[in-house]
Amino acid sequence: MLNPHLDLPALQLAWAAQRNLRVTDVLKAEVATALLAALRLQPYQLRSGPAPGEGPGALGFQYGECTLVPEAECDHVTCAFARWWHGPGRTWLAHLTGMALTSPEDARIVATLYGKGCYLEAHNDFDGQRALAYVLGLTPGQWPAEEGGHLEFLAMGAVDAVVERRPPGFNTLDIFDVSRIEGPGGSVARGPTFGPVHRIPLVTQHVERRAISGWFGQRTG
């Protein structure tokens, strides 16, 4: 499934510098194309949830979601991908990041779909369990950041200070370390210039931002 031409040593260096990385052309092209086609056939539920610290009724996110738990012998593309992702794929990411990554027991993958009206408010994914956040981009289209749907990393303590913006991609993999909390002024032990506080601004047009998103945990001790 993995693109055989990826340069793992170069990616390891880039990861070590920031612990936040976009890998392009991560899968074999035909795999990414088949995965997108399969996900387009899946039913998505519009989900929303509260925004911590906001007033009553304020939502922290709104987007379409489809959770897929692979069956052991099923050769459907999403089942095959999920088994690979939580097996050899995770092993490759562990080599890339140097983290002892763990998967959910059921090897689920969660496909997300952002259309008009969808968003994810600024947050860091830290919960003491998650170690590595990932976003496998499967969006064939492109649009300007003003129309929302781009992944934005924010400066700590300054909610509207975007330090990096990544447009939706196709066959891209965004990974970032969420195993720590960045202190004010970027004071973290491992020293990146920006932390994992991130958001996806409101999508204002009828577009489709598709991805498979989630987190790996990490073995301790």
Added chain:
Amino acid sequence: MEHAAAAAALAGGHLHLDDALPAGLAAELAHLLNGLALPPELGAAGIACVGQVVVPEVIDPQNPACLYALIHYLDHTLPALVSGWLGHPYVRPDAGCLPVWILRKGCYLDAAGPQPGIEVWLGLTGLRWPAAWGGHLEILDEAGKRCGEVAPGLGSLELIRGRVLQVPLLTRQVQALWIRTVLVPC
């Protein structure tokens, strides 16, 4: 409202009433209904949080009295007013029910209509915000030209006939609540 002025406004497609409900009743209803946990739904017309409160016909003292007051207004007072203005009897097909529409950040309604009958939008929203944030009701003619815009109000009423309606994408963490129903001739 004066009979002739109301009839003329309805003939023109839109009648706005500022204080259709007494302020105290509107505030009580807004407090009650804004607490409904309605999830957003993606429909053909857009995204909104939609639910229906069914009010029993026989008054049950365990239900908030404001619900019966609103049902009485929508099912009796308002149809009688409209019938008088237009010289023809009107009724509400979903009598006894309160169709609740909550619009929060990320909600919108694409242009749709005109619907048969008279569309009724009763605002139960305490907050005000600029139109640039979205979430205001826009009234269009059949050519798609905007001919009116209404901020969600508290106890205010919009009666709309033969018009296309839309609500632009709400981009901020505010919440509009409408009771949205229809009157039809009988």
